[in-house]
Structures are given as structure tokens and as C-alpha cells.
Amino acid sequence: MPDTAVSHSAADMSRWTGRAEPFESARARYWYQIAQPYTFDSSSQQKSQQNGQRIGLVGFACDQGVRRNQGRVGARAAPPLIRQAFAALPIIAELQQRYDGQLSTLLGDAGDIHCHDNDDFAERTLEQAQLTYADKVSHMIQQGGLPIGLGGGHAIAYGSFLGLWQALQQTDATSNNNSPRIGIINFDAHLDIRQSDVATSGTPFRQIAEHLAAQDQPFHYCCIGVSRLSNTAALFDRAEQLGVHIISDEDCANKKWKKIVAQIETFINDVDVIYLTIDMDCLPASVVPGVSAPAAYGINLAFVERAVKCIMASGKVKMADIAEINPTFDIDARSCKVAARLLATIIEQHLLLT
Numbered sequence: 001m002p003d004t005a006v007s008h009s010a011a012d013m014s015r016w017t018g019r020a021e022p023f024e025s026a027r028a029r030y031w032y033q034i035a036q037p038y039t040f041d042s043s044s045q046q047k048s049q050q051n052g053q054r055i056g057l058v059g060f061a062c063d064q065g066v067r068r069n070q071g072r073v074g075a076r077a078a079p080p081l082i083r084q085a086f087a088a089l090p091i092i093a094e095l096q097q098r099y100d101g102q103l104s105t106l107l108g109d110a111g112d113i114h115c116h117d118n119d120d121f122a123e124r125t126l127e128q129a130q131l132t133y134a135d136k137v138s139h140m141i142q143q144g145g146l147p148i149g150l151g152g153g154h155a156i157a158y159g160s161f162l163g164l165w166q167a168l169q170q171t172d173a174t175s176n177n178n179s180p181r182i183g184i185i186n187f188d189a190h191l192d193i194r195q196s197d198v199a200t201s202g203t204p205f206r207q208i209a210e211h212l213a214a215q216d217q218p219f220h221y222c223c224i225g226v227s228r229l230s231n232t233a234a235l236f237d238r239a240e241q242l243g244v245h246i247i248s249d250e251d252c253a254n255k256k257w258k259k260i261v262a263q264i265e266t267f268i269n270d271v272d273v274i275y276l277t278i279d280m281d282c283l284p285a286s287v288v289p290g291v292s293a294p295a296a297y298g299i300n301l302a303f304v305e306r307a308v309k310c311i312m313a314s315g316k317v318k319m320a321d322i323a324e325i326n327p328t329f330d331i332d333a334r335s336c337k338v339a340a341r342l343l344a345t346i347i348e349q350h351l352l353l354t
């Protein structure tokens with residue numbers, strides 16, 4: 001048992017495994033074959049130069065926010081299992097062609113931040129874990145990489161935002177008093193803007209709104225997949241006060257794609273950088289059973305993937321994460337496989353664009 005409330009475990013490369021195919025051509029390439037430990041350059045406040053790998057994975061092995069939010073815990077076990085499902089996926093031909101000879105520079109694993117929230121530890125473990133995680137992702141952004149956080153509960157979102165915020169504070173635009181406008185796009189059945197005396201997995205976007213207000217910055221938040229039966233009227237009231245752009249789960253099912261994509265593009269056009277977060281409970285419980293709070297209705301995986309591609313195509317996504325997988329309730333690793341597919345989609349789109 002570690003003697004601190006928050007610890008970091010380095011990348012365990014022995015978990016990057018998959019099929020061996022000695023009789024196939026060299027194009028039978030998998031992510032497990034090219035992942036490397038993430039390289040943190042200590043001299044690194046080299047603004048936006050490519051010092052580490054292009055993509056950095058970092059786990060947020062923490063479900064204290066879910067516990068505080070009266071949810072069912074277990075999400076802390078997800079990061080290595082999402083990695084494992086992703087490791088076994090093939091690298092698509094377009095990426096192999098594009099990065100011929102440089103595949104080993106694409107993907108770094110920065111290990112996991114652990115939040116040890118048992119009775120032996122002080123109350124503020126979650127907040128410490130968020131800060132430790134934020135420092136890691138901020139460093140990656142400053143090295144010119146795209147960090148992708150693997151939750152853990154959705155309390156990861158406040159850490160992801162803080163990491164992005166810290167990195168943006170170092171940019172020339174910010175020092176010239178011209179802060180980039182941050183847009184947050186969250187795929188989620190829940191708004192996660194709860195009022196509470198402590199941070200939880202249900203509060204991160206309200207915390208972000210307060211952080212931005214304290215800095216005199218606008219709050220641009222678009223939540224896609226919101227369910228009218230997973231959020232109270234009090235939450236919808238707060239969403240209205242905060243100017244949240246809501247695309248409901250029913251809109252996703254019933255409205256024409258063209259209309260939805262126009263709404264997303266209008267949101268994107270109003271911001272300079274995007275933090276993209278996917279709470280896996282945006283999908284139906286039949287597709288993703290292993291989450292903290294399963295959705296009865298949910299939005300289609302095909303819809304989520306198409307929308308993620310459209311958001312990534314903006315070239316504005318500087319931070320991303322995938323949250324709320326809870327392996328305790330998964331069936332045959334189905335939920336981890338869906339998370340891995342969305343992770344692959346984000347990575348492929350980013351690498352094909354940059």
C-alpha cells in the first residue's frame with residue numbers, strides 16, 4: 001500500500017500485447033507494437049515543439065468522485081483495460097503510409113495517476129489526483145503532443161481542463177492578453193454541472209464554469225447526448241444560466257445529421273481550442289454495460305463516431321479523454337472495446353490531420 005494518497009505508476013509496457021503474425025506482411029501492424037513509454041523532456045517548456053510522442057496516454061485511476069456522487073465505484077480499474085483493448089487494434093493503412101519509418105514516434109504511454117481513497121487517507125485525495133494529472137497533461141500539451149486521458153470517473157474532466165488551462169497560460173497569445181477561447185464538448189447522458197460542497201464526478205463542468213468566471217473568461221460548453229430523464233429540472237435551469245449548448249439524446253436519434261452537424265460546427269467556430277471528453281454512459285447500456293451510471297436510451301455508437309470525426313477535423317482539439325468505464329459491470333470486455341474503438345478514432349483523426 002503506497003503511503004501517499006496519490007501516486008503515479010510508470011507505463012507498464014508488458015501490458016501492451018496482441019497477436020503475433022510472423023507469416024503476414026509487414027503491414028500487419030498493431031498499436032501494441034509501436035507504443036513506447038512517453039518521453040517527458042525535463043527542459044521542456046519548449047512551447048508547442050514536438051518533443052515527446054504525438055499522442056500521450058495517461059490514466060486517471062480514480063473513482064473517488066463517483067463515490068462522492070453516490071455512484072457505484074469501480075472505474076479506477078479501467079485505464080489498463082482500455083489500453084489493453086486498444087493495444088490489440090490494427091494500425092490502419094493510411095497511418096502506416098503517412099508515418100512510414102516514424103511509427104515509433106506516434107504513441108507514448110505515461111502510465112497512471114492513482115487516487116487511493118480508502119479510510120486511511122485524507123479527504124482531498126481526488127483534488128490532489130486532479131492536480132497531479134493536470135500537471136502531466138499540461139506538460140504533454142507544452143511538448144506539442146495531444147494528451148488523451150483514460151478515466152476513471154468523470155472527475156477526470158476537471159483535471160483535463162486544468163491541464164489544458166495551465167498549458168494555455170504559457171502561450172504567446174495568453175501572455176499578450178489574448179486568451180484562446182476554450183470550447184468543451186462532452187458526450188454524456190448527464191450535464192455534470194451539479195451543485196455540491198465537494199468535487200465529484202457530477203460537478204466538473206460547473207467547476208470549470210466557476211474557474212473561467214473567476215478569470216473573466218467565457219464558458220463554452222456543448223453537451224451531446226443529454227437525457228431528459230438523467231438530469232433534474234434544477235440541472236437544466238443551471239445549464240440555461242450557464243449558456244450550455246445542449247444536444248439531447250432524442251435530438252441525436254430524431255434530427256437529421258445535417259442539422260446536428262451544423263449545431264456542432266457553429267459551436268466549434270466560436271472557439272479557438274477544444275477539450276473533447278467522452279463519458280461512455282452517453283451510449284446505451286446494451287452497447288456499453290460497464291459504466292458507473294448506465295443509460296436506458298443512449299446515443300448510437302455510429303453517431304458518436306461520426307461526430308467525433310467531425311470535431312477532430314476542426315484541428316482545434318488540444319485535450320481529450322474517455323471516462324466512466326467501470327470494468328466491474330462489463331460483459332466480455334465489451335465496454336472496454338467500445339472505448340478502445342473511440343480512442344482509436346480520436347488518435348487516427350489527429351494523426352491524419354497533423
Ligand SMILES: N=CN[C@@H](CCC(=O)O)C(=O)O
Nearest residue numbers: 069071154190192201202293
Ligand atoms: N458523472 C456522472 N454523473 C451522473 C451520475 C448519475 C447517477 O449516478 O445516476 C450525475 O451526477 O448526474
Ligand SMILES: [Mn+2]
Nearest residue numbers: 189190279281
Ligand atoms: Mn454520464
Ligand SMILES: [Mn+2]
Nearest residue numbers: 154188192279
Ligand atoms: Mn459524465
